[in-house]
Amino acid sequence: MLLLVLILIPFIGCIRAALQPSSERSREAWLAAAVGLIGLAILAFQFPQISQGEVLRYQIDWMPAYGLNLVLRMDGLAWLFSLLIVGIFLLVVLYARYYMSPQDPVPRFYAFLLAFMGAMLGVVLSGNLVQLVLFWELTSLSSFLLIGYWHHRSDARRGARMAFTVTASGGLCLLAGVLMLGHVAGSYDLDVVLAAGDTLRAHAWYRPVLLLIALGALTKSAQFPFHFWLPHAMAAPTPVSAYLHSATMVKAGIFLLMRLWPVLSGTPEWTWLIGGAGVATLMLASFIAIFQHDLKGLLAYSTISHLGLITALLGMGTPLAMVAAIFHTLNHATFKASLFMAAGIIDHESGTRDMRQLRGLRHLMPITATLAIVASAAMAGVPFLNGFLSKEMFFAETLLVGSSSNYWMAFAAVVMGIFSVAYSLRFIYVFFGRPASDLPRTPHEPPRWMRFPVEVLVVLCLAVGMMPALSVGPLLQLGAQAVLGEQLPHYDLAVWHGVNLPLVMSFITLTGGVLLYAVLRRRFNLAQSSRPPLLHRINGQRLYESLMLGLRSGASQLEKLLGTRRLQPQLVLLVSVCLAAGVAAAISLPSVWTAAHSTPLDLPFALLWLLGCVCAVAAAWQAKYHRLSALALAGGAGLVVCLTFLLLSAPDLALTQLMVETVTTVLILLGLRWLPPRQPQLAPSPRSARTARLRRSRDLLLAILSGLAMAAISYLVLMLPAAPGISQFFLEQAVPQGGGTNVVNVLLVDFRGFDTLGEISVLAIVALTVYGLLRRFRPAAESMALPPQQTNPADPAARQIPEEQVNGGYLLVPGVYLRVLLPMIMVCALYFFMRGHNMPGGGFVAGLLFSVGIILQYLLAGTQWVESRMHLHPHRWLALGLLAALATGAGAVLAGYPFLTSHTAHLELPLFGMLHVPSAFVFDLGVFGVVVGATLLILTALAHQSSRAHRLAHANDDTPHQEEP
Amino acid sequence: MEAVIALSIGVLFASGVWLILRPRTFQVIIGLLLISYAVNLFIFIMGRLSVNQPPLALQAGTDTNLFADPVTQALVLTAIVIGFATTALYLVLLLTSRGLSGTDHVDGREPSA
Amino acid sequence: MSNSMMSGMHDMSLWLAVPVSLLLVLGGLITLTGALGLLRLPNFYQRIHGPAVYITVGTGCFLIASMLYSSVALQRPIVHELLITGFVILTAPVVSMMLMRAAVYRDLRKGNTDNTPGDAYKFPREH
């Protein structure tokens, strides 16, 4: 339970901090400090149990079926790391209290810092590997936010993005690795996994698992070749650098390698991968560090190099190396955090971190200078300081691993040592010499409590360096025991081991380092802006930036290549893919060519369809330049379709198709006025003509192929015997149960009335959409002018308004016919409606017929005249129709039957005898209403556009004449 | 008869496909019209062909095997109406597009040369 | 010619079958002739007279044939044919009227009122 508190309080603190007003300063720091103190208290409380070798566990079930639970598990290693995390957090909070500027919105800073601490504690306390990854990514995230804290600076943004990209990618690899590891081990639970080392090492997946987990660890710990993000992360405020980039976050990778050391290590692959990366990093980074000019840059590379050292130790795979690794982790955290803070103080006080400017700070801030010098000495590995001890252990191990025949590791260690002495000297040099006069600010000692954390850490360095067994001994024991268990080797934490080879190596590094620095110093002074020799070409950051840029542009290129934003290619693809899918499905089966039955060829029918086909092809051919012809030709094809329906026993379809044909023609004609005139283009360039030809050939081929496919599958269907399906039921039950002899109509309004309800909804929706669209329709400028027919003086009707035309003009006579026709059409519509249930007809046909009658009046006398005399309210027709259909269904529900259950009312009327009124009749009435409403709404909305143009045209009478199409 | 109707469906469909691949909106709308003819016929013939056997069960107890499949007819009816609605919608959409962009290209802008 | 479209022919006495057949043949011939006119005549103003023949007389022949045939052979009232006749009479004139006027003014607007086959409104005698 305490474990849960330990994990939760930072997050609670984070939320609390985030809710503070942004001007708040001290209270934030106190809040953070309180969190840190509580954590420390909990850790102290748990020490007795941990030191007994107990493993504390606390489990909350999260996704037990998937083996993912929140398991908090504290052993010695976790305790040690927790101590590190919480302890340094406290110091950093204290330091930050004075470091952050009054303008900085500190609540955000502390919130992020607390979140980070929580995430970090989560990593070290995870008893489940997936949970570890979860917190791992949270550390990446919170570090991203912390690095980008000063987000108005582009270096902060870039540094944050880079750090996050690299570490989050590593995290994803880690997740994959952990999942595979869990699969091999049979569980994600750490205890189970730790026990499955032998299984894993023998498993075929060992290498991928190792690689993926190593990728996670190496990216996080900024190991070569992923080291480049860390120097850029220095854009973060210094407390962040001190906390994340020296003591904690970068140690998460190290922690992971330690945690999984029992499972993963002990193989040549481990040594080569981890050890190799470590050695490469320590050499490279320590070398580059010498040539930095930025204090924090130097410290960053130094950090990388020390992390490389620890990684190299872990890569060695021996238990003693493990102990050394843990020891150096602690040491590095203390001296590096203090150095970062010192650098921050210098920056804070002098206004710069450029070592080329900083001189003689010893005179201006003597205490700070002393502290920094001691910490640097620890970093350089000077005896009686903690760095010396762990480095010596490192040297000893390199000798041990390399054995007598192979000294390359020892050699690398010595070289690294020389470099680190050199850069430590370079760091120290800022305190010596004559004070610089050209600094942005005149530095002096920082506030008392700002220096306090540095003092604490330096005291720790000294304490460990002088009395290791007393100070750090128990802690180290605790950590090493947790990892190594039975394998815990004997080691001796003493300042003096006598004169041995490691001591000689230490001596060489110290003198070598001083010499190297002396040699190089002149060069620094000569070439202030020199880049690190040899290695400046290996620029991870450049590589990263160009990779990101390349990714973006490459992806965008590829996306353009593999995708399109134009319609035609999409349709080509759609049709081709469908064709391919159909053909693939069809040919994957054995051929079936057993003709079942066929109707004898009928010459008239063939002739009819010859016409239909000719019309269709001609419509396709004419549609570009001769719209009217194309429309007429498509109408011809439609007529043949109607006749086919009629001929093949589908009178209902024929009637409906006939009406739809008419309405569609009127509709498209209404739209034609707003389309631009199209003249054949003159002489395109030969190249574009060729591509156009190619494209047309491709489309033609595709069209022919899809036509062939449709023809083939149609023929196949017709040759196969019909499956005994549901249709017999309808034919048999239409009269007894549906109460109508027209089976199609009974299907539409009863058996499958729900489909029809949906279908009229579609109609209603489209009508509403069309109405909405047309209300805000703005025609193109050139089609606003009146059509040439209406402005040409040759026609006496040219400037007559529709009303004049029909009541005295050329439409006088046609008007008489159409006005006589209207009531007749209405009666016919009613007729088709009433008989629909028993004979061809029904709501659709009737509705369309009725609408056609009304539209004829519009056509004759114009919108204004008709609407001034008749209020149609198509919206109401539409809504009431839909409601009527719904009400029919709801009536059944009220009667206790399912929705849309049909009933027949049997009315005994005096004169007429028995009348059977099926409820489907009301439903069909709804259909009728919707069809009328929708059709009228669409057509009149379109028609209104013309009258609008007319009003505009009459407003300015001298509209330019337009060429007749 | 079967071959004739199958071929006809093929021709209608091919003409429609050719048209919907064209760049002008009017071509596309005529193409959609032709495709809907083809598809309606296609659905229709899934009930196989029968001449002069409309599904009108005028007397109860008639041999139902004589009738054409009413289900496909009901489906086609729905498809016809929906096809009409969508044609209307596309028409108005293409007019709107033309009004806003000044072109009748399907992409709402003339292709750059 | 195998024709599935005549599956329902009923028997009837010959003296009625002959006129019905004759009417059918006559209607067919007139229809064909009218359509031929539409096809072959040289300009629109002449072509418009072709279909007029079959719309009026062809329809008439078929309708009378149908009336005779159904009223005798099927004992069915003949009213539908009358309705069709009525509607054709009501609608056909409007189409030709509108179409003719449209064609005339189209030509007038184009200005080709010379005596070519496409001429429009060149009245032989002015009032």
Place this chain on the structure above:
Amino acid sequence: MKRWLPTPLMSLALWLLWLMLNQSLAPVHVLFGGLLAVAVPLLVAPLRPTPVRVSRPLVAIRLLFYSLVEILRSSFNVCMLILFSKKGLNSKFIRIPLDLRDPHGLAILACIINSTPGTVWVEIIPDSHDLALHVFDLHDTQWWIDMIKGKLEQPLIEIFEQETA
């Protein structure tokens, strides 16, 4: 009466139409047809600005017969011309001054002329109230003028413009 049956002829036509469509004289249809015959004209009344008056049914019947004969005759002529005319046809527009003003009369005239093969109505020229007519094969303009004015226009004037004439 006037209020409920503003257009009795139309009502009659609609009633007949309903009965014919249903092919039945059952009381339901008779009554429902009657209902329609009253309701529908009332519904569309706002859209019919010109009232119709008809008299002299005998003249109408004579006109009908004359027209039928004329239609058959012209039809034969036109067929022959289409099939066998080797030389060019003398298709011409002619003008016929009309006295008939009633829109319904003009409509019937148009119906007869357009139903007669070989003649197509173009329009009534606004200023002169002349009928522009297209004749398929014109031999004698005056014959056409006389025929239309005498045999067609006159009876129509009698039928439709009795009171006003």
Place this chain on the structure above:
Amino acid sequence: MSTTLDLLIMLPVLLPLLLGAVLVLLGGRPTLKFALNLGGTLALLVLALTLYWLTDHDVWPDGVGVYLAGNWVAPFGITMVVDRLAALMLLLAALIATAALLYSLRRWSRAGVHFHSLFQFLLAGINGSFLTGDLFNLFVFFEIMLAASYGLLLLGLQPGRVRASMQYVVINLVASSFFLIGVALIYAACGTLNMADLAVRAATLDDGQRLLLETGAAVLAIAFLTKSAMWPLGFWLPTTYAAAAPPVAAMLVLMTKVGIYVIVRLWLLVFAEQQDSWAALSGSALVAGGLLTLAFGTLGLLGSQEPGRMAGFCAIISSGTLLAVIGYGGTAVVGAALFYLASSTLAVAAFMLLLDLIGRVRNPSVEMLAITMEAFDIDDAPDDSAGVAIPAATAFLGLSFMACVLIITGLPPLSGFVAKFSLFHALLNAGAISALTLGLIALVVVSGLAAIISLMRFGVRVFWSNPDMQPPRLHPSEALPASGLLLACIALSIAAGPASSYMDRTASALHEPQLYIERVLSTRPVTTENAP
């Protein structure tokens, strides 16, 4: 069937239809209309929750509720069926609809004449597609949904929107034609339209009918895959999403999932059990298509700058993942896929809403400058070390954006991570692990990485590179929906255990189609005897 309770199955369709019709009749009374619309949508939410509960408890046998519309017995009439999957989808739909509607309160509901009616019709279409047990009825509901979406997409009538609609409409019309062709072929093969009956009959077909069935299914699949934006059929999606009004875009996100839903439903019901070469072929086609879609979405996301298109590519990635995973098959995998579906749909929908709000703080010129400077590695003012206070609204946006990114990219600790983890877990434990499994996992990981890079680039550009950023004006009705959806995701992460076990139950029910079939075909109509 006992009508009273069973009526609940029908209401998610009937209620919006009714409301849509009523809203047409109410003229210009925006407040009343909005209130009615919201009331209806909330009622749908309650309904969806009820159905969610009902299907998961022993109310109906096997958790399958059947409603016989028109009281016609199963293969003949149209049946509406609710099971766990349908209930889950209904719930998702209702959640997103509520958020989208609330979001449109201030602006978008007034941008079009019949917004409210169209919105309700859209819901009717979507819910109907989830509930129907009839293939042709599915077509009808698809059309309702599409028709309403056309109307909503054109809301406000901007040139870009019209241009996008031209694509969207034509492609959907053509896809609908394929839908019809597919349904027709299936009817020709089996003589039935009822999905359950289809599954029964499909098992007993001869060679010829089998050919028709499978060709029909292939064509039908193309229609659904177009709607779920499989590569190379989904190029319309980013364009459309980028153009749509934010609440509509959120609904479109949902609609992409309707295609996926239908594929899951039909494929598992009718085809996956067939165990023939075709089933194997179609499964691998689905996997291949999904992988390609995933790859394409990844490329698009990496390459695009425009936020709307980025969101579109996020939806494509989600679709691709789902298609591949569903094609891969297996109960556990499908269960994880459903979890992923829920999480990614909610997150991308929230993202759509957020993008609009974010659009208000964006300053394109400043952003361009920032991009250029970062590309050319120019540092600006590194010595200015005092921070900039972020006003609460911006902080809210930033936090919500971050949550969205976490979920979409699958980073811990939110539902996106849980979803991806369960997917990987299920894939690794689904039996034999092939190169395909690992490839799939790798691609999903890479797509997540691409999403991280791209979305972080965007977020940094918007929230960090904009020194003169004015705090945006946020209305609660705009802030609430997006955060509500995100809260749903967070709830999903916290309740990951129960949620994923629900998904697993759903998946295992899907893998036992005979229960569904049995329930549909054995439901008897109400007779005069048993009517109340």
Place this chain on the structure above:
Amino acid sequence: MSVQLLTLALGFAQLCVLLAMVFCVIRLLRGPTAQDRILALDSLWMAAMLFILLLGIGFASTVYFEAALLIALTGFVSSIALAKFLMRGEVIE
């Protein structure tokens, strides 16, 4: 006997009407003017009506007459809409 006669006559009439439709379609294709095409389309509709009438006779069924009736009633609508479009440049003013 009379059945054969009638069948023959009806077949002949059907063939004639179909040929008439062929001629109409040819005119529809050839144009050359828009009015020619509209005329051809209208004639095609009328011929189709005749064809349906003949079908009704052949099948001895009233169902077909309904379709013919509908063509007679509304077949002209698209023709006059087209004509009006030619004449005025728009269908509904």
